[in-house]
Amino acid sequence: MSIDLKTIKHISKLSRISVDEQRAKKLAGDLNSIFDFIEKLNELKTDNVEPLTSIAETTLKLRSDEVKSKNIREQIIKNSPQDNEDYFVVPKVIE
Amino acid sequence: MSEITKQSLTELVENIKNKKLSSTDVTKAFIDRSEKSEELNAYITNDFTSALEKAKKFDQKPNLDSKLPGIPIAVKDLFCTKDIKTTAGSKILNNFVPTYESTVTENIWNEGAILLGKLNCDEFAMGSSNETSFFGNVQSPIDRNLVPGGSSGGSASAVAGQLTPVTIGTDTGGSIRQPASFTGIVGLKPTYGSCSRYGIVAFASSLDQAGPMAQNVKDCALLHEVISSYDPKDSTSIDFNRNHYSKELTNNIKGKKIGIPKEYRVDGMPKEIEDLWQKGIQYVKDCGAETIDISLPNTSYALPTYYIVAPAEASSNLARYDGVKYGFRAKGENLIDMYEKTRSEGFGAEVQRRIMIGTYVLSSGYYDAYYLKAQKVRKLIKNDFDEAYKKVDAILTPSTPSSAFKIGEKTNDPVSMYLNDIFTVPVNLAGLPGISIPAGHDSKGYPLGLQIIGKAFDEQNILNIAYAMEEKINFKNKITDWWIK
Numbered sequence: 001m002s003i004d005l006k007t008i009k010h011i012s013k014l015s016r017i018s019v020d021e022q023r024a025k026k027l028a029g030d031l032n033s034i035f036d037f038i039e040k041l042n043e044l045k046t047d048n049v050e051p052l053t054s055i056a057e058t059t060l061k062l063r064s065d066e067v068k069s070k071n072i073r074e075q076i077i078k079n080s081p082q083d084n085e086d087y088f089v090v091p092k093v094i095e
Numbered sequence: 096m097s098e099i100t101k102q103s104l105t106e107l108v109e110n111i112k113n114k115k116l117s118s119t120d121v122t123k124a125f126i127d128r129s130e131k132s133e134e135l136n137a138y139i140t141n142d143f144t145s146a147l148e149k150a151k152k153f154d155q156k157p158n159l160d161s162k163l164p165g166i167p168i169a170v171k172d173l174f175c176t177k178d179i180k181t182t183a184g185s186k187i188l189n190n191f192v193p194t195y196e197s198t199v200t201e202n203i204w205n206e207g208a209i210l211l212g213k214l215n216c217d218e219f220a221m222g223s224s225n226e227t228s229f230f231g232n233v234q235s236p237i238d239r240n241l242v243p244g245g246s247s248g249g250s251a252s253a254v255a256g257q258l259t260p261v262t263i264g265t266d267t268g269g270s271i272r273q274p275a276s277f278t279g280i281v282g283l284k285p286t287y288g289s290c291s292r293y294g295i296v297a298f299a300s301s302l303d304q305a306g307p308m309a310q311n312v313k314d315c316a317l318l319h320e321v322i323s324s325y326d327p328k329d330s331t332s333i334d335f336n337r338n339h340y341s342k343e344l345t346n347n348i349k350g351k352k353i354g355i356p357k358e359y360r361v362d363g364m365p366k367e368i369e370d371l372w373q374k375g376i377q378y379v380k381d382c383g384a385e386t387i388d389i390s391l392p393n394t395s396y397a398l399p400t401y402y403i404v405a406p407a408e409a410s411s412n413l414a415r416y417d418g419v420k421y422g423f424r425a426k427g428e429n430l431i432d433m434y435e436k437t438r439s440e441g442f443g444a445e446v447q448r449r450i451m452i453g454t455y456v457l458s459s460g461y462y463d464a465y466y467l468k469a470q471k472v473r474k475l476i477k478n479d480f481d482e483a484y485k486k487v488d489a490i491l492t493p494s495t496p497s498s499a500f501k502i503g504e505k506t507n508d509p510v511s512m513y514l515n516d517i518f519t520v521p522v523n524l525a526g527l528p529g530i531s532i533p534a535g536h537d538s539k540g541y542p543l544g545l546q547i548i549g550k551a552f553d554e555q556n557i558l559n560i561a562y563a564m565e566e567k568i569n570f571k572n573k574i575t576d577w578w579i580k
Contacts, residue, residue, distance in 0.1 A: 003455075015410065015454045016417070017447055018435035030448055030509055031455070037510050038399045041468055044475070051470035052477060055301050055526035056288040056331045063327050075194040081424035088419050091430050 003031045099124035100257040104166065104314035107260055111164050118165025122150035125167050125211060129258045134578040135234045137253040139172045140180050141212035149209045161207035162321055169259040171250045172213035173220055174200045175294040183296040184218040184228040187416050187423045187441030197294025198329065199263060199305045199322040206321050211259055215249030218443045219413065220270055220298045222246050223515040224505065227445040232502055235278055236574050237541055240502045244274030247308065251278040254308050255572060261309040261318050265295060267302045268401055269519025272531035275308055276494035276544025279533040279572035281315045282308045286551045287526035288333035291326035299408035302523040312532065312562040317341040319554060338555045346563040349383035354487035358394035359518060361496060367537045368493045375491055375534055375545045378567040379560065387487055391479040396472050397521040398513060403456050403469035410453025416441065448509065477525040484550050489557055492518050494531040494544035518546060528554045532561045533570040540573055
């Protein structure tokens with residue numbers, strides 16, 4: 001199989017990672033060699049195999065829904081790249 | 096008494112309990128050596144000033160009943176530490192200060208230990224050589240310009256170089272065991288669900304596990320005893336009866352059945368590794384254990400499976416880095432442009448590559464062909480182990496297919512870099528515990544490790560086997576202090 005530049009552009013859009021032409025070419029090369037390696041899985045017949053969806057075979061425990069961390073708004077906001085007192089700020093989304 | 100930084104964790108604990116050493120003595124000694132070791136680049140952030148304050152405070156009113164009384168410990172920078180910058184080796188988290196503490200580090204501090212600092216690692220733990228870190232590569236104490244392995248490379252370097260008595264790393268595909276093997280130390284990847292993942296920067300959630308890295312098996316058992324706990328804050332944490340791993344440690348492994356899987360004899364594996372493995376087989380026999388040839392037929396499919404499952408989970412875990420609530424933000428013309436530039440400038444090349452692989456294998460039209468296929472093969476790999484464990488109590492393999500390589504040697508070829516984890520990845524896919532112990536040197540004098548894989552929740556057994564083998568192997572790490580001026 002071959003991943004072309006168009007596919008790279010599509011994945012880059014889905015991943016929300018912008019890539020320029022040069023980087024896209026490099027990524028196409030890398031991804032093709034990685035997928036060549038991954039294709040090995042096609043040697044195996046797996047039609048009747050149940051997929052492994054959880055490695056920890058355990059039932060989820062219930063716990064009461066209680067707030068444990070209180071009054072940390074200020075600390076949380078402090079980590080944001082841009083804030084306006086109590087809010088996170090993003091570039092304008094409505095014209 | 097030998098030099099403080101040369102002492103094992105067990106010795107340090109004993110000397111502090113017997114009041115032969117104070118926490119301040121010990122903390123000062125490790126800080127002093129860490130400061131002389133800048134060339135290793137093992138630390139991303141140090142917390143030396145406050146470590147000394149904590150040590151002095153400890154000495155004023157020492158609680159000598161705790162398991163790690165006043166012991167200074169540096170940890171991998173993937174563990175969130177409250178009020179102390181946690182970067183995961185990434186530019187995108189370069190200014191992130193957690194408001195909470197990871198459960199495993201909290202367990203360590205609750206037993207009296209003191210944070211020395213945060214150790215370098217591959218970006219988001221994605222790498223096998225510590226070369227993907229935004230904060231630069233880490234030097235191995237074994238030799239100049241040698242990789243310490245990865246992703247817990249700073250951790251391995253810090254333990255082998257005696258900058259910290261012990262440390263904790265994380266292991267998604269070999270990130271504790273491979274660097275432990277490369278630097279001549281002991282590293283344990285516990286059973287999935289035995290150590291809480293709460294507060295650990297997520298890479299691949301169905302594979303990630305925290306674990307101890309130490310100079311010897313006993314120290315490793317003691318640290319594992321401290322970090323392993325049931326935690327309601329991690330829904331995959333498992334509530335089982337945990338052993339007192341250090342107290343129950345024994346070198347009596349008579350009658351244990353140890354499997355030798357033929358599929359681990361891979362093409363192109365150096366003769367030195369094969370010879371080491373044979374030596375290991377002889378050692379366990381000398382200890383009274385029995386070895387049995389077994390087959391894990393799907394071993395060669397483990398790496399391709401891993402390189403679907405891990406990037407898929409990573410691409411979804413790392414979707415949270417959008418430049419809004421925390422971390423780095425790039426300027427953009429609009430919201431989408433801001434996201435795309437933030438992630439393009441904030442993530443390094445390897446992380447971007449893995450996010451893109453993951454996005455692709457989960458994308459519409461490819462999900463069944465890749466992700467579902469990988470989940471099915473993962474089941475087959477787990478079945479192989481289940482089948483083997485009907486006949487044996489543990490499995491012995493080499494830890495890595497080669498010794499440590501030079502910095503820059505494999506950076507241009509992702510697949511050859513990935514092949515480093517060929518013996519460690521199956522263990523993560525099956526959720527099992529595995530321990531790497533130093534077992535010899537190659538012709539260049541670089542350490543080589545052997546891996547013991549156990550049944551789920553059978554850490555005590557593999558620690559015991561490792562303990563028995565350690566005694567026979569009598570490994571001496573060749574640390575020349577080359578980096579200290």
